Amino acid sequence: MQRGYSWLLIWLVMLLPKIVMGQNLIPNGSFETYRNCPQQDNLLVEATPWYNPNRATPDFYHTCFNSGQMALPPRTGQGLARLFFDQGWGEYLGVRLTKPLVANECYYYEMYIATDTPNKYQTETIGATFSVQPIIAPASTEMFKVGPQVLDRLSSIPRLAWQRIAGFVNAKGGEEYVTIGSFFKTPPFLGFNYVFIDDISLLHVKLDLGKDTTLCGRKSTRLLDATVPNASYYYWNDGSSKPTLLVTKPGKYSVTVVTACKTLTDSIKVDYALDFDLGADTTLCNGQTLALNVPVNTAATYRWQDGSLQNNYTVKQAGEYSIQVTQANCTASDTIQVKYIRPPQLELGPDKALCGAELVTIKPIIAEGTFAWQDQFADVARTVNSSGVYRASVQNACATVLDSVEISYGACDCILYTPTSFTPNDDGQNDTFLAFGCGDITITSLSVFNRWGEVIFQTDKAPFQWNGYYHGELCEIGVYGWSIQYQLKQERQVTPGQKQGVLSLIR
Template sequence: MPGITAGQNLIPNGSFETYQNCPQQDNLLKEAVPWYNPNRATPDFYHQCFQTGQMFVPPHTGQGVGRLFFDQGWAEYFAVRLTRPLKENECYYFEMYIATDTPNKYLTGTIGAYFSTQPVTAPTSTEMFNAKPQVLDNLPSVSRLQWQRISGIMTARGGEEYVTIGSFYKSPPFLGFYYLLVDDISLRSVNLELGKDTTLCGHKSTRLLDATTPGGIDYRWNDSSINPTLLVTKPGKYSVTVVTACKTLSDSITIDYSLDFELGADTTLCNGQSLTLNVPRNAASTYRWQDGSPQNTYTVSQGGQYSIRVTQATCVVTDSIQVKYIRPPQLDLGPDEELCGAEQFTIKPTIAEGVFTWMDQFADVERTVGHSGIFRASVQNACATVTDSIMVSYGACDCVLYAPNSFTPNGDGLNDVFLAFGCGDITITSLAIFNRWGEVVFQTSASPFRWDGYYHGQLCENGVYSWSIKYQLKQRGKVTLDQKEGPLSLIR
């Protein structure tokens, strides 16, 4: 990008570090070249090359500071010629730091920077300049013996070549004089440049992109991060948008890797397996494996650490991988089972060399089943995962619903309730009990599907009743709705 870069300070010796002769008394601003005094007042320059009590706080940075004094009819200024004239309609960010030992006398809204095409001078006067600074103190208050920043954005008219630092608009009241230390004065063009597209060596190489922009308020990278800097750890195109008070800036950069490869993460293989390691082939590169092999591929058949060194011009990239071998996992759920009636079956898996898991998240290893289905499980270790399944079905005989033809609700704990049951593939959906005249004395559509012999709170009389049960039969993926009735003797 032609012109002034964002990092270039257009104010020479803005931190008062350079001097002609070490200042050993007051009124020696002239030693801080190229700063000069624009009027008849006597601004000061101090440097730690000579210790003086006039520097009431250490410099903000470095070793030098400037000092101004303000009183009735006495206004001191620093002035300097910029390193180059400002460009028309170009945005610039100004910044300086101030400190005082008498904050109660400091006049807020008065200290600033005035930029002009010609020097502002008054060789015979100590009065305040009649000028309108482009950047002015916006501090609500100042603290004692603490450096505080004055900053702002300005748009140049074009041709401004001088800056005057001091107090404008207000003079201290009678006996309101005060001193002000000034340090780190800077003026920078509000520009953004990430740099030219570049190529790094390999995947371990990084690049810190710095989008810090003078006066930057908001930063937004293409990955949504909002810091002024971004650490690049992989190839790609990176872009950033920066919002300032005067304009919004954008820039992008493409980062390539000349030797972009990885052998992969450390791995574990099953005994008998092999692994082929490879890196991209390039005629300009040379390869060297841990045993001196010069090819770009390597076949692993036993445990150990394997590494490669790839050289291309001045770029050298190395990578390594640890390979372990273990026995594969084993699993056997047994042969398929056919059950009869309400019979149940306990599956007892045979497991070795791994962690066992049922596919349906059943918690225990052994499980007892009483319904048809396919039950799947796996055993896993670092080298592999094996699976097995077992089918349980009620194919050995018909899956039927069983119900007693009598019960004795006398409270002796034996046969006290009427309860139907069937094989695991049957799901009862409703139960109804009728007396000999066909009247409903009990019915339910919710589990448990049983009758205790009571009707309206009273135990029913001995006699013959009948039951009706509706149910679902689910086998081999099909659901059949059915109903069954039968007699029931209630014996008290």
């Protein structure tokens, strides 16, 4: 490495016009452009507008010429810089920002470094400092005695692997130069090392969703971008948490962005010049009509699918209907599909008055829809043995129809039937005393008495039947008395009842 330099070049570089490259305030931050292709060491001056702040000799390498000094490829692109550090020898990079920093504003700085001697690299020494005037020492190679705003906080660094150094800069105002190099630490004796540098950037941490705007129609969209360098949190007024939000309808949109430097908020109002909607695709019943309307606008022209030019349209048959509205240079359109179907049909039959233990099966007549009992009974047909009103529906996209049928056992006395004798001989025929009646009767208890009035059997739980035994022994042949308590439910009335009688136990 040559240790000589023409300092007149420094001032020539600083007099070059400012270079603007997107939002990055560091010109030529990736060392891609050059004045002349560098074909040897010590040629940082070729990477305009970078300059050498002191008498040391920083390097600039580019793939336009293979000097053999690039120990690893550039992180991006084709160029990179290299600094050398030793006892009494500190190299730096200097450049003028594309514009001065604004007081009390926040900026995000980032660069990438690598080394081929990680055992000699000293952490917490490589960084960047920002100043109003350039920091220069034309006659010295010593380390600058300044404090950097951004400093390497790496705990270690692997060999020839790009590592990011980043941080926030709170501007005092007017800072227009950045100096990059080693601060605070000098390599120990025989501890010299090289550091490669690439992809340097300085971004203004600000949030700007843009000015309030008007889009054409509901099919127009706008992508709101709230991306802020190194933000930790995004929150839009609709609850989403991504850096971007796609606007698909008019309204006011706001976002809050949190960084380690500051919290930012911004909002934007989005209107639609032609804000109309024909509605969702729909299904009508035969004979129905549908009125389609868009807002009246005297400055607009209208054209429906059949060429009609009014702002409304009456649908009378199935098909696709569309309108195109034009106002100035804005054209918006919408389409709706309309289908027609027959209305659903349901017939449960006439009300029925039943007697005693009669049963009836309700068989619904169904057409053009999906059937359901309102009490969630699973099958379509159902057999009924008690009074009640049974309701059902049939539904399709056109409509829902309801029907009901009333079953009543009040047309005659609801009878409780009991046998007069039974034969508990285990032959499978008439082995138990069992009472039954119409579906409106609910038995609540059964008691059996011997000839002296002693209760020999009693239960208040179903099944209400007696097998002829008492204390595990078959009772004697003879006559026994019984008593049954029950409830009769008819026409929404519940009436308690009791019936008594005798039966013969025979064999």
